[in-house]
Amino acid sequence: MPKKEIVLVLLVAFLVGSIGGAFFLDPIYDELPNFASMIEKNIPNNEETLYLDLSSSVNVKELRENLSATEGFKSFEETSVTIPLWSFNEQEQAYFEDIVGNIDSNYGNYTVNSTGEIEISLINNYSSADALKSFSDWYQLVYGGTLSYAQVHAVLVVDSSALDTFEQSLLSRGIVASHIEGSVQNSIEKTNSSMLSNTQFTVLCGCLGVVVAVLGIYIDSVVPAYRRFRKFLNEKRKR
Template sequence: MDVLTIIIMLILFILAMIFIFSTALLTPYIGKKNFISVLMLGLVVGLVGGAFLLSPIVDDIPDFTRTIVEESVEGTDLMELDLSTNGNLTQIIENISSITGVQNVSYEGITIKINENFATDNDRARFINNLNNSNENISNVEDRGEKEFFVRITDGGDPQSVLTSIYQTFSSNTYIHLRYTSMKANATVAANNITKIMSAVGNSGAVILNVTGPTEDQIATINKYVPDKTNVILISGILGVVVATVGFFIDSIFTFTSKTKKKSRKTSPRDKIKRKTVPRTNKKSSKRDSIDIFNDSFDKSSKQTIGSNKNFKQLTESDLKSKNNSDSNRKKKVSGIFSGINKNNKKDVPKKGSNTNGTSRIRPKRND
């Protein structure tokens, strides 16, 4: 399932919930006695939407999780493979090694299974000895019991030639029938490209048995919290009932909340301040030509003069010099005026001991 399909299915589920809500809003027309019918409608639509719209999305969550994890993870993963012995084992290993992102392919040997046990221990020993000497790429043959043997291959040995030697040994030296052969290998691959590598390995004649590493660990951790399909359907039904209930009582809820807000509303300190206006500046107030000084219109008014700095001019150095010159001239004029007044006063004041006629003043004697 691609991303577009998932988005469409989610939109359809949301539309189903909107349908439930809008149906519940018809309470004034259908009456509150039909509350049970509205709940049943929400339950049925929710269950159907969960079963046909959300469940397919849940099935694809692991794939999306893998894609997201691969974009951020680093390191390598170990992929356990089961190689088909019906084909050329050497060619299969070479094909897997050539896949982009595969760093190494390692193998140990070939497992063989027989139909029945050997008649005697000598027959068993002779079979193992013949198998060891059948090919130079065989390092050892291990008897694992339960009619199973493991043919260990030397490092860098040709697995296809070993498989051919096994078939020849069974056909010429024993009377025991070969049940099946199998070979396992381990591939070290890049963790951030594991999905494409798995697809390419599957087309190369190998079966992926297990994948371990940081990618699978993170995916397993995320998938623990993903609900299964049954829980998703039940949750969808409950969600439909909740939406129907909210739509049914939405009017009562809004009425209750509005009353609660009115009761709990408190006057702010700004509302308690007495409104003051400047005459002939406010156009919105009840008084003509006045402005509210707490309103923004006070600052924008062309008539306001309180705190106005429209005629402000910044003083320059030349302004300061002219001001100093004018102050000094003013002081000279004032001092000249006062100096003339002082001279006139000195002329008019008579000398001590003389009168205005120029004759000396005689102080009469005091009679004791």
């Protein structure tokens, strides 16, 4: 075959391989993390931990009851609340750092940022609703206003096999986990980190197309050479 025709055949093979990879194989390749996670989901006793950032308008008690009634539920814990106010100056920040701990004896550790956010840890199963009510009552008494918004942080632990069910249940309420930890998530992250990008995968498919084309072009010379090589090995063994 003339060299120009060989180059044309290889170019066409690369384009066909790339197009086939991009449109047919790439969607399957993208599903590899999900395929890998299916194994982890079916291993008994595997758990996933979902970190939730909830608006204070969410009925956390009702949410807890609904989640706990779902198969695969392990635990649900409210960990802290974040109350955004206004950007503090140094004097205001020092004031809130001194006073917050005296508002409610059930408050755990707390931090006051200069940006005006106060984060209060919840201890001894103290609910976010009670914590926010204490702060809201104090705030109204001192400043004569009401809190417009607050955020509740919670941790949900579920069976790995039921992760999809709980994610869908949360999504139906407009809630998406800010972070997930567990065997399934680790499997997805490891698979993603080892995968090629879509561009790299497409180029690889094009290169495989070139390899197939080369084998097709030179198959008539490769096969006899392979047979002679095998015959040589057999004769050498007999000796």
